[in-house]
Amino acid sequence: MSGLDAASLAILGVVATLVSVLAWRRTRATTVDFFLAGRQVGMLTNAGAICGDYLSAASFLGVAAAVYASGVDGVWYATGFAAGFVPVLLFVAAPLRRLGSVSLPDFLAVRFGSDHVRLAAVVAVELVILSYLVPQAVGSGLTWELLVGEGIAGLSPYATGIVVSTVAVSGIVIIGGMRGTTWNQALQFGFLLAVVVWLAALLWAGGFSYPQAVEQASAAPLQAVVGDEVVEVVNRLDGGSATFGEPGARYGPVGQLALLVTLVLGTAGLPHVMNRYFTAASGAAARTTTVWVIGLAGSFYALAVMLGTAARVLVAERADEPWLADLTVDGVLRVPEHALLVLGRLLADTPGMAIVAAAAFAAMVSTIGGLLLAASASFGHDVVARILRPHGGPREPVRAGQAAVIVVSVVAAFLALIVEPSQLLAPFPSLIATMVTWAFALAGSALTPVVLLGIWWPDATARGAVAGVWTGGAVAVGALLVGLVTGADPSDGIGAVLLAPALVAAPISALTIVVVSRLDPAPGASVAVWTRMHGTAHERQMERLARVTLRDRR
Amino acid sequence: MGEPRPTSGSANHDGLDEFDAPAEVAASARTQRRIALAYGLLFAIGVFAAPALSLTLPWWSGARLAGGMSPGFVVAAGGLYAFFLALGVAAASLARSVEVRMLGTSDEEDPLP
Numbered sequence: 001m002s003g004l005d006a007a008s009l010a011i012l013g014v015v016a017t018l019v020s021v022l023a024w025r026r027t028r029a030t031t032v033d034f035f036l037a038g039r040q041v042g043m044l045t046n047a048g049a050i051c052g053d054y055l056s057a058a059s060f061l062g063v064a065a066a067v068y069a070s071g072v073d074g075v076w077y078a079t080g081f082a083a084g085f086v087p088v089l090l091f092v093a094a095p096l097r098r099l100g101s102v103s104l105p106d107f108l109a110v111r112f113g114s115d116h117v118r119l120a121a122v123v124a125v126e127l128v129i130l131s132y133l134v135p136q137a138v139g140s141g142l143t144w145e146l147l148v149g150e151g152i153a154g155l156s157p158y159a160t161g162i163v164v165s166t167v168a169v170s171g172i173v174i175i176g177g178m179r180g181t182t183w184n185q186a187l188q189f190g191f192l193l194a195v196v197v198w199l200a201a202l203l204w205a206g207g208f209s210y211p212q213a214v215e216q217a218s219a220a221p222l223q224a225v226v227g228d229e230v231v232e233v234v235n236r237l238d239g240g241s242a243t244f245g246e247p248g249a250r251y252g253p254v255g256q257l258a259l260l261v262t263l264v265l266g267t268a269g270l271p272h273v274m275n276r277y278f279t280a281a282s283g284a285a286a287r288t289t290t291v292w293v294i295g296l297a298g299s300f301y302a303l304a305v306m307l308g309t310a311a312r313v314l315v316a317e318r319a320d321e322p323w324l325a326d327l328t329v330d331g332v333l334r335v336p337e338h339a340l341l342v343l344g345r346l347l348a349d350t351p352g353m354a355i356v357a358a359a360a361f362a363a364m365v366s367t368i369g370g371l372l373l374a375a376s377a378s379f380g381h382d383v384v385a386r387i388l389r390p391h392g393g394p395r396e397p398v399r400a401g402q403a404a405v406i407v408v409s410v411v412a413a414f415l416a417l418i419v420e421p422s423q424l425l426a427p428f429p430s431l432i433a434t435m436v437t438w439a440f441a442l443a444g445s446a447l448t449p450v451v452l453l454g455i456w457w458p459d460a461t462a463r464g465a466v467a468g469v470w471t472g473g474a475v476a477v478g479a480l481l482v483g484l485v486t487g488a489d490p491s492d493g494i495g496a497v498l499l500a501p502a503l504v505a506a507p508i509s510a511l512t513i514v515v516v517s518r519l520d521p522a523p524g525a526s527v528a529v530w531t532r533m534h535g536t537a538h539e540r541q542m543e544r545l546a547r548v549t550l551r552d553r554r
Numbered sequence: 555m556g557e558p559r560p561t562s563g564s565a566n567h568d569g570l571d572e573f574d575a576p577a578e579v580a581a582s583a584r585t586q587r588r589i590a591l592a593y594g595l596l597f598a599i600g601v602f603a604a605p606a607l608s609l610t611l612p613w614w615s616g617a618r619l620a621g622g623m624s625p626g627f628v629v630a631a632g633g634l635y636a637f638f639l640a641l642g643v644a645a646a647s648l649a650r651s652v653e654v655r656m657l658g659t660s661d662e663e664d665p666l667p
Contacts, residue, residue, distance in 0.1 A: 072615075072626065072627050072630060072631075075627070075630040075631050076605070076630065078631075079601070079604075079630055079634050082634070082635055082638060083597075083601050083634070083638060085638075085642075086597050086638050086641060086642060087594065087597070089642050089645060089646060090590040090593050090594050090597070090645055091590050091594070094649070209621065210621070210623075211619075211620035211621020211622060211623045212621045212622070213621075213622075214621055214622035214623050214627060215618075215621040215622025215623075216622070217622070218622045219622075237609070244622075245615075245622050245623070245624060245627055246615050246616075246624070247605070247608045247609070247615055247626070253605075253609055256605045257602070257605070260601060260602065260605070264601065284650060284653075287646050287649065287650070288646060290642065290646075291639075291642045291643055291646050294638050294639050294642045295639050295642075298635030298636070298638055298639055299635070301635060302631065302632050302635050305631045305632075306631070456583075456587050456590075458558040524558065525558045526558060527558045527576045529558070530558035530576070530579060530580070530583070531558075531574050531576050531579045534579050534580075534582060534583040534586070535574030535578075535579045535582075535657060536574065536653050536657045536658065537572045537573045537574040537657075537658065538572075540572040540657075540658050541572040544572060
């Protein structure tokens with residue numbers, strides 16, 4: 001590791017720790033303060049924090065990797081990730097905030113008036129969090145392996161990256177709570193956006209032409225490294241050779257549809273992202289925040305796609321440089337996830353790579369922080385404060401949540417350690433993005449249908465909700481397990497549906513909720529809950545108070 | 555759309571000066587749902603039309619607008635993000651104006667319809 005690499009990681013760690021300590025000094029050990037930052041996060045800060053939460057290793061390294069490996073077919077990852085916030089804006093953001101809950105399971109429990117719904121949602125949330133945490137940890141391992149190349153205390157470089165990132169983030173979350181995590185996520189997203197803008201500026205300053213790069217990348221058949229050999233990628237649509245600029249390098253028709261549906265539906269069920277909406281000051285603020293998120297995330301993804309394209313061209317052009325020879329075979333990267341890191345070095349030498357690696361760590365750290373906090377809120381508030389010790393003191397849920405952070409991070413690190421990225425790269429060329437898709441599939445199948453129907457269909461009952469969560473979750477997990485065990489082809493046909501199962505599991509879950517609710521003699525949503533969720537009285541009152549306060553001050 | 559289950563007392567009065575009448579909220583929620591579904595349909599058409607066109611219309615992937623960029627590439631790599639933002643801004647403004655017009659207009663609590 002060069003001094004510069006060490007410095008970039010050290011600066012990142014020091015800033016994150018300072019922010020957390022600062023937040024800790026302002027955080028009281030209460031549920032609303034620790035888990036929700038006092039519900040007073042500003043719109044732009046929250047938008048930045050949501051982006052920091054959402055833009056994980058899958059977005060920062062994975063999108064450029066997917067574009068590098070599969071051309072225009074890889075672009076659909078970026079499109080799906082960005083598109084996911086449109087349904088959140090249309091259907092979820094404002095009502096979710098207005099019900100005034102602490103976590104996604106808490107929201108569902110209040111809406112359906114049932115702790116059975118709470119427990120079912122907690123199980124689904126913890127599964128989503130674990131399946132989302134593992135690829136982040138894998139990403140930290142891969143980045144450490146490339147950047148540092150050395151292990152600590154006898155661990156391999158890959159294992160060291162996993163251990164260092166999970167230990168550091170657990171500490172940051174335990175110290176800073178939601179306030180510290182929010183500030184860190186907003187800062188880290190600012191850093192990520194600045195890095196992709198900087199790389200784009202360096203490209204343009206060097207005379208880069210995006211249209212010409214696409215033309216150059218599409219001039220020859222698309223190639224990939226399998227083992228130690230370069231092979232031509234087969235076009236899934238016509239059986240010929242795939243090219244960068246034309247569809248078919250990665251997906252057939254069913255594969256593309258399954259991926260898009262999974263990413264679009266999954267976002268509204270991601271607990272770490274949805275929990276952020278409870279920190280907004282009002283439902284209207286939550287909605288405006290989402291518009292900001294769509295704009296910021298769209299800008300980020302558009303640039304990430306361009307950088308993936310640039311990497312395809314520049315790596316091939318400069319593959320004879322000695323440092324790049326180890327990472328490539330005949331001008332093609334062995335690990336597509338290295339695309340952005342390598343591009344950083346091609347554009348700005350060693351400092352460029354160090355800065356991109358620091359940004360990659362920032363992406364992982366901010367997402368891991370959000371995930372751990374969501375796990376903490378689910379356990380501390382939903383399990384301990386609401387079910388196990390409803391009469392306990394105000395500090396109990398916070399302490400339980402802090403303990404949950406440690407347990408979940410240890411389990412995630414263990415799972416990431418037993419994953420062998422090198423074994424999985426052949427069937428899944430952009431591994432991190434693919435693994436994150438599995439978490440989206442689970443969220444979109446188990447949680448999104450019940451969230452949507454709970455918000456917009458007052459006849460949905462608690463039994464319907466429980467049945468929907470279990471059915472959607474079981475179908476998604478079952479499909480993923482069958483797909484992985486049988487080595488299903490993720491690119492098209494039944495294999496694509498098995499490995500991105502929200503296309504089938506979400507409708508089954510929604511249908512289950514409707515059928516069971518229809519058969520259930522129990523009533524649906526109460527007027528009190530419905531009015532709180534869709535009304536604006538509280539917000540108007542706050543606005544009125546603010547106006548009166550301002551007038552009095554004058 | 556069904557109606558929410560009646561409960562005794564005011565739904566969101568809470569001793570505040572501002573309150574929402576349940577009937578107003580039910581009507582507003584129905585309107586918001588129609589708006590969300592309409593925009594959702596537009597969103598789905600936009601998102602799924604692009605890959606569908608690449609499978610059915612050779613020009614979509616074969617033509618070149620600039621350099622090697624086909625219409626399909628331009629839409630996927632940039633156009634759709636602008637579309638999402640425009641859709642989001644329009645939907646958020648409409649939802650806000652519906653809330654302002656439909657909620658908080660009653661002088662006293664209305665009974666459920």
